[in-house]
Amino acid sequence: MDREKFEAADALVDEIADIVDEMLASEKAELLKTKLAELSKAVGSDLSVSLDCRLDVFDSKRERSLPLLSTGLSSLRGQQPYRTWGDSSPQKYVVNGEMMIVPHDHCPACWGVWDFKMDQPVCGECGIRLGEQVKILLDSDVCPHCEKGKVGVAKPRCSECGFEVNLRYVVWG
Numbered sequence: 001m002d003r004e005k006f007e008a009a010d011a012l013v014d015e016i017a018d019i020v021d022e023m024l025a026s027e028k029a030e031l032l033k034t035k036l037a038e039l040s041k042a043v044g045s046d047l048s049v050s051l052d053c054r055l056d057v058f059d060s061k062r063e064r065s066l067p068l069l070s071t072g073l074s075s076l077r078g079q080q081p082y083r084t085w086g087d088s089s090p091q092k093y094v095v096n097g098e099m100m101i102v103p104h105d106h107c108p109a110c111w112g113v114w115d116f117k118m119d120q121p122v123c124g125e126c127g128i129r130l131g132e133q134v135k136i137l138l139d140s141d142v143c144p145h146c147e148k149g150k151v152g153v154a155k156p157r158c159s160e161c162g163f164e165v166n167l168r169y170v171v172w173g
C-alpha cells in the first residue's frame with residue numbers, strides 16, 4: 001500500500017484490534033473458549049485447534065490480499081485456550097521510486113508472500129529484484145536483524161549481531 005493509505009488504515013486497524021481483544025476477553029467469549037477446549041480434546045492430543053480473526057485488505061487488480069491483523073485463540077489437549085497473535089510487522093520499501101508499506105513477509109509490488117528478502121532477493125511471485133526495482137527503506141540506523149546494534153552506510157556490519165546490511169538492498173529514509 002502506498003504510505004497515505006497505510007497510515008489511514010493503521011490507526012483504524014489498531015482500534016479494531018482493541019475491540020477484538022475486548023470481545024475475546026469478555027464473558028460472552030467464555031462459552032466459545034469452553035467449546036474450543038472441547039474441540040481440541042475431541043481431535044486428540046497430537047492436534048491443536050485455533051480460531052483466527054483475520055483482517056485483510058484485498059486488491060482486485062493484484063488478486064491478492066495483505067493481512068493487517070491476525071489474532072485469535074488456540075487450544076491443545078482440552079486445555080483452556082490461549083490468545084494468539086500472528087501479524088507481521090510492517091516494513092517500508094521504495095518500489096520504482098515510490099514508498100510502499102506492507103507486512104515484512106510480503107512483496108511490496110505484487111503483495112505475494114516474500115520472506116527473508118535479503119537471503120532470497122527475488123520475489124518468487126512477480127520476479128521483482130531487491131536492489132533493483134525495490135529497496136528496503138530503513139528509517140534509522142537500528143540494525144534490522146537484531147534491533148539492538150547500529151548499522152549505516154559507513155558501517156554496514158552490526159556490532160551486536162554481526163549481521164551485514166547489503167548496501168545495494170537498502171536505502172535510508
Ligand SMILES: [Zn+2]
Pocket residue numbers: 107108109110111112114123124125126127128
Ligand atoms: Zn512480487
Ligand SMILES: [Zn+2]
Pocket residue numbers: 143144145146147148149150158159160161162163
Ligand atoms: Zn544486529
